Amino acid sequence: MSEQQRRRRRKRARGHIKQTRDGVFKVVVPLGRDPRTGKPRRQCATVYGDAKAAEKKLTAMLKTVDDEKAVARHGMTVNEAIDAWERVHVVGNPDLRINTIVSYRSSAKRLRLFLGSLGGKPIQKFTRADTLSVLSKLRAARKRGTVAMTAQILANVFEYGVDTGLLVENHVRALMGKPRMGRGRATTAHAGGGVPCLTAEQVAALLSAAQAESTFLHAFIALGLATGARLAELLALRHGDINVKTGRVNIERQVLRAPRKQPDGSYGEALYGPPKSRGQRSVAVNAATIAIVERHLAAQRKTRMAASVYHAPKKASDALVFAREEQHLTEGEPDALGLATPAWLVRTAFQRCAKAAGLTTRRVHALRHWTATTLLASGVPVGDVAERLGHTPQVLLQTYTHSTGRAEAGVAELGKILHG
Numbered sequence: 001m002s003e004q005q006r007r008r009r010r011k012r013a014r015g016h017i018k019q020t021r022d023g024v025f026k027v028v029v030p031l032g033r034d035p036r037t038g039k040p041r042r043q044c045a046t047v048y049g050d051a052k053a054a055e056k057k058l059t060a061m062l063k064t065v066d067d068e069k070a071v072a073r074h075g076m077t078v079n080e081a082i083d084a085w086e087r088v089h090v091v092g093n094p095d096l097r098i099n100t101i102v103s104y105r106s107s108a109k110r111l112r113l114f115l116g117s118l119g120g121k122p123i124q125k126f127t128r129a130d131t132l133s134v135l136s137k138l139r140a141a142r143k144r145g146t147v148a149m150t151a152q153i154l155a156n157v158f159e160y161g162v163d164t165g166l167l168v169e170n171h172v173r174a175l176m177g178k179p180r181m182g183r184g185r186a187t188t189a190h191a192g193g194g195v196p197c198l199t200a201e202q203v204a205a206l207l208s209a210a211q212a213e214s215t216f217l218h219a220f221i222a223l224g225l226a227t228g229a230r231l232a233e234l235l236a237l238r239h240g241d242i243n244v245k246t247g248r249v250n251i252e253r254q255v256l257r258a259p260r261k262q263p264d265g266s267y268g269e270a271l272y273g274p275p276k277s278r279g280q281r282s283v284a285v286n287a288a289t290i291a292i293v294e295r296h297l298a299a300q301r302k303t304r305m306a307a308s309v310y311h312a313p314k315k316a317s318d319a320l321v322f323a324r325e326e327q328h329l330t331e332g333e334p335d336a337l338g339l340a341t342p343a344w345l346v347r348t349a350f351q352r353c354a355k356a357a358g359l360t361t362r363r364v365h366a367l368r369h370w371t372a373t374t375l376l377a378s379g380v381p382v383g384d385v386a387e388r389l390g391h392t393p394q395v396l397l398q399t400y401t402h403s404t405g406r407a408e409a410g411v412a413e414l415g416k417i418l419h420g
Contacts, residue, residue, distance in 0.1 A: 014062055017054045020046075025054035029061045031165070041165070074166050078126055078157070079119040082108055085160040099273040102256045107149045114138060114150060123161055131175050151176050198359070198370045205357040213353050216325055219296035220346065221353070221367060223249070226289040228371030228389040230254065231343055231364045233275055239297070240317030247290055251390065252280045258342040261333050267311070270340040281390050297321070304338065311338035322346075 015029040024046065031041040043061060047054045076084070090096065090104045112119055114137050118130050134154065138147045154172050161167035198206070203225065210218040224234055232254035241250040257271040274280065303325060304310045313319055324341045327349070351362040359366075368389065375385045385391075 015058050017051070017058055019051075019054075023050070024048055025051065025057075027054055027057050027061060029058070074122070074124060076123055076166060077120050078115060078123050079112060081123045081157050081161055081166070082111065082119075082153075085157045089156070089160065097273065098271075099254070099256060099276065102271070102273070103149075104153070107153045111150050111153050123158075123166060128171050128175060131172050135176065197373050198361070198366055202357065202359055203370060206354065206359060209353045209357040213349065213356075214325070214327060215296040215299045216322060216327070217349050217353055219293045220322055221350070222289045222292045223285070224364070224367035225371060226285045227251070227283050228368045228375075229283075230276065230368060230390075231346065232256070233390075235320075235322050235341055235343065235346065236272055237321040238317060239319050239321060240315075242290075242293060242321065244290055244294065247285050247287060248282050249285050250280070250282045251275055255340050255343070258340045259336070261336070267333075267336065267339060275390050281387065283388050293321070300325070307337050309335045309337060311336070 015027065018026045018028070020026050025048075027045045027047055029043045031043055045057055045061060047057045086105065086108055090101055090108075093101075096104075114134055118126070118134065121130070131154075135151060138150055141147065151172075155170065155176055158167060158170040158172045162170050206221060207218065207225075210221045220234060223229070223237075224231075227234075227249055229249075229251055233251050235255045235258075236253045237249070237251070241252065243249075252275070253272045254275050255270060256273045259267040259270045261267055300323070304312065311323075320338070320340060322341055323338045324336050324345075326337070328341050328345045329336060330345075347364055350364050354362050372385055372389060375388070376382065
């Protein structure tokens with residue numbers, strides 16, 4: 001047997017050619033088993049011509065398989081691929097924290113909304129033009145976090161398709177590029193992230209507008225400015241987390257999901273998780289801010305006594321500092337007093353207050369950025385600021401590895417700017 005015949009036999013062992021009728025050949029190459037179903041996969045091609053043309057096609061197909069560029073046809077849609085990725089890499093990943101799982105699932109849900117009708121398209125037919133269309137929709141949202149996180153989920157889903165043999169390449173990651181904002185906005189070096197840093201005059205105007213709005217919003221903004229806590233961390237604060245005598249606030253958790261009304265009329269449980277990044281911490285707060293919080297809690301007690309229905313925990317110390325009040329009730333949830341306040345309701349109230357104060361930014365996160373820049377401008381070490389905010393700038397903390405406690409000295413400066 002010649003060498004050419006031996007090569008032809010080995011080649012046919014990996015695939016075969018079948019003549020279906022005169023001048024028509026079917027070329028079949030096995031691709032192994034589907035990693036999800038265990039069923040055998042194969043790639044087929046029809047060749048019109050003679051046996052020599054079929055042999056040439058078989059050689060090309062085997063080369064493609066050897067280069068790991070071949071995929072079997074599959075009808076899985078993009079939405080089905082998102083579901084599969086979610087089951088395997090999110091819900092089925094024991095290493096993920098509950099915060100991360102909720103965040104991923106929320107981003108996957110948002111991705112389905114942005115995809116629209118494209119979500120029903122087979123993932124193997126999802127073209128680069130389709131990807132660019134989705135990315136343009138994301139960028140039009142003008143939210144940096146929305147663009148980055150949602151686009152990353154789409155890239156992860158296509159990576160899952162490559163890993164399972166559904167796709168040849170992940171063109172989403174190549175086209176995604178660096179997330180960018182819809183419009184350029186002035187930022188400070190310390191604030192970052194595209195959020196304008198507030199001035200002392202704007203902070204004073206914001207507090208004045210919040211005071212006229214409600215004790216809830218006044219205390220929320222004042223405590224946010226004084227602690228630099230995130231929105232979800234502030235909404236999870238309990239009465240027992242605030243020590244009025246020592247002027248300290250313990251940040252031990254964050255709200256992941258507010259209670260929702262069930263079909264039977266009851267409310268589900270709120271979902272809480274540990275704070276993001278560095279976890280639990282205790283921060284000092286100036287006396288003026290504590291006084292504002294105390295006035296809010298006094299008004300809250302009056303609301304509770306006057307209400308016919310108020311959801312309160314068994315222990316008074318577990319009651320939420322920023323529980324739902326009358327201005328937070330909606331048509332579908334008119335009896336939700338005392339429950340955890342949904343973040344969107346606070347954002348709406350803050351945007352209204354910021355507009356009344358004449359602010360250019362409408363983001364609650366601007367409070368946290370102001371705290372960071374003020375402390376840094378006061379000479380507080382970056383490591384201490386990061387510890388106070390519960391942040392993890394790893395590169396900066398390599399220099400400031402030990403807390404010196406000087407962040408407490410910056411509290412007095414914050415108090416002067418906040419309350420004069």
